[in-house]
Amino acid sequence: MSKELLGVSALGLMVLGEFFAIYSEVVTARLAQTGSGSWEAFMLPVVLMTFAGFCLLGAYWLGYVVVGDIWIVTVISVTSLLLLEPIVVWYLFHEAPGRGALIGFCLGALGMLSTVVL
Secondary structure, three states, X not given: OOHHHHHHHHHHHHHHXXXXXXXHHHHHHHHHXXXXXXXXXXXXXHHHHHHHHHHHHHHHHHHHHHHOOHHHHXXXXXXXXHHHHHHHHHHHHOOOOOHHHHHHHHHHHHHHHHHHHO
């Protein structure tokens, strides 16, 4: 299999894994917000997080095989997390970040950008 196809597969698994991990975390927070404490309601986030874990493990493995540098794979993971988390939170909670959270998010994005550029 070509390195390009492995790289695209790793990136796809990374985005899919991060999305499902974030989604399961936010759904769990949503369950806490609604006061739903049943095990049946909690099982969906558990199953989604398990699937996300498999995707992320595969992404890290393939990513390391392709680039040979764990830091590049880590930066891609954190960047996808940084981009996906606000979208998922907004979609589920319809809640804008407060001033402190927005400043923290912007500083985190600048830190990630400096990691990639420098």
